[in-house]
Amino acid sequence: MPTAVSARTIEITDPASDEPVGSLVAATDEEAAEGVARAVAAFPAWAATPPAERGLRLRAAAQALAARADEVAAMNVRETGKSPGDAKGGVEAAVNTLLQYAELGPVHRGKRLRGAWDAIDVATPQPRGVVLALTPWNDPVAVAAGLLGAAIVSGDTVVHKPSERCPHTGALLDEVLAAALPEGVLVHVTGDGATGAALAADPRLAVIAHVGSTATGRSLAAAAVPNDVHVIRENGGNDPLVVDADVDPVWAASQAALGAFANAGQICTSVERVYVHRAVAEPFLAALVAEADAWTERSRQPLVDRRMRDAVAAQVEDAAAAGATVLTGGRVPDGAGVFYPATVLTDVPEGVSVLTEETFGPVAPVVVVDDFETGLRLAGADKYGLAATVLTNDMTHAHRAAALLPVGTVKVNAVFGGAPGGSAQPRAGSGSGFGYGPELLDEMTTTTVVHLGLPGGAA
Template identity: 55%
Template sequence: MYEVQQLIDGVWGRGPDDGALVVLDPADNAEVTRVPEATEAEVAAAVKASRVATAEWSSTPAAARGAALHRVADLLESSAEQLAEAQTAEMGRPIGLARGGVEAAVGTLRQYAELGPIHRGRALAGNPEAIDLMAVQPRGVVAALTPWNDPVAVSCGLLGAALVTGNTVIYKPSERSPVSGWLLARLFAAHLPAGVFSLLTGGARVGAALASAEVDVVAHVGSSATGRSIAAACAVSGAKALLENGGSDALIVDDGIDPVWAAEQAALGAFTNSGQLCVAVERIYVLRPVADAFVAALARQAEALRIGPGRDERTEIGPLVDRRQRLLVDSQVRAAVADGARVLTGGVVPDGPGAFYPPTVLVDCTDQMAVMREETFGPVAPVLVVDSFDEALSRAAQSPYGLCATVLTGSMSHAQQAWRELPVGTVKINNVFGGAPGGAAHPRRGSGQGFGYGPELLDELTVTKVVHIAAPGGPAGRW
């Protein structure tokens, strides 16, 4: 078992174990760790320590802050297997994907280590006898609340950007992946002054306390429901809410596309990480001429995937994070079937321990079904057949979310139409995953607000101050 500790003002400790959260391995129900819930006093102490540390850290040269991030990245690189194994143990992620998440995290830290020192304001063209400029400064104390589904990579994005711009950080990883958060925090703390980086553990109560505390930014990646609560708390406190929340990402399969290739893309988008990705394919709209061949190929793809514990190198589909999540996924599938959907493959909770759920393909779906309207966050691919590309775009746009969408098409005019009309932050053409590094987008609607990635994240975590410097007046009015 892992002995997770909290970090407040440079001191590690477990705190009281009353009401400790138990984390089970979703593959076999073995106990992974027991994590204490931070008390109100511990939250207050972490905020106070972070506030005190802001003066020294914000005045530390940006190059020195970047160098500290490079040292953390070095440690993370050398500890990659330990971090990968922790992800697999606590949330079931196949070990290969977990290693990929750590690798992405290293790259993200190095990116911000380099971008931070060149993040700058600009000079203004005013009176030539004066100096006018727009200067950037850190916002202050950042509360970073991160998810369980990709705990290392996502955390390193927020933590790296916040720290390199001179903010202090209070880090609360998800209660479903506290071990990954604790291991990561140890690496950061090894190269940062006391108070600059704090770690608090616990569930929703701790997150709510942090969102309502006297912090300057609450950066949250997670569910839309939690994001709305954070936005409401920030409206009262005046803190900035930086939110990357849920999605129900659409995939459109156009006429004239190779249905087998399209099915491979759909399976990759819907089943990777057991569908537990913010940018997973959650609903599919396929043009009628290719629909039969596409759904048959998609069902074959789903049935061919190897299901097993994440620690097995051969596993392609691991368990869901826990049985609570499996119940949510299965309830959506059952509701869809009750409303007329047909299961081509999967859709049955397996016997035995753990939280496994098979890759599932549903057809005859409608827009009113929860699997097409809400975020399922599981290995489910619901399909709706449409008669035209315009109809597919129209149906895809009818969502309370606006995170991502993917379009598979051989028509440049359809590609242009799609990226212009779809009300989402990211549109991907002919590739469910991928893209150049450094891309940043604004999520729409219930999917959040603010840039969560790329160089623009540095802008979100700093404030801009206009400065006008003129010579003094009077007879001696010269410098």
């Protein structure tokens, strides 16, 4: 049976086997409001807690999560179909993220400003208040840990509603973390989209932090305006990959496959469209088809549910109907589970949804271009602005890509990766604000500037 949300009950089935995982009841509007009230009540004491102590509490929460890593990962596998290795890696990444914020939070510095000789001016970060964290299903533990950790160590309190596609994983994560924190610092709310909308409309919030679809992010941003709530959004992406004429086409195909097919294409920064130079297009496509077939054979990772698979299949079918050639994959397999094969398309016409919309499945639509400039131009002509990758041996081309692509992250010669402590701001339809890294501490705090002059008449 497919995942369903009916009569305020969230029912989850294992996407790999169609076996039931369990059901949870979504919070009523009154219960959601009570969750916010608990966070509001806890905020003054938590904000007044010394940052070093907040860091120690967050460290204890990280250690508690590490102790139950296998349990949390196993639940993630059952709910979302993520591979056991990736699920365990996500929990390990979450632990490391919490530990990093436990160290960074207490040393989050203000500034001394230079003014008159007889006065002192300081700018210091202050907690904002109650943070509503709405987190996704595709990497639910690692992503949530970033938003929760940064908010908690900054002195904010948090109401966390995980995705309705992984409610048991989110509930277990919050149970583990909240046990190491004072009452009300981390409040869990189970719910669906209606629950999230009710929470977002609460005037007692100070921040809404959302990772998910662009449509939902925009509705949350609109709900925040009347209440002057600060919004952090990492939303949809349609990330391009540009393959230059001077690269090894077999290596380029391996990069494209990794970007498009890892986690069944369900990564925020997955490769969603490929622009390959005509000079290497033929061997690149041959190698990419071989890579796709190998991914299908060995990964056996399902999509999260049938609703998602239906959307992916519809985009591929629409492209084929418009004239695209399906080189491999492109058919919903028989049998149990929500599987979809790694798929390669070519001769993809402009304007079809597989090129213009986020697919979130293991699909690589390939467009052959006559020169690098055309590939760069098409890569940048998009309503999203999350990330982009360029594979090239030409440093001039690499510099042009970095300067011209209107995205938050430009990657050269690697579809994934980055230095520790990195952060980025998505653009356009992909959201706004720093959603991770040290800069997330700035998003979770507000700055107070204090001018200290001498008392009246003092020399």
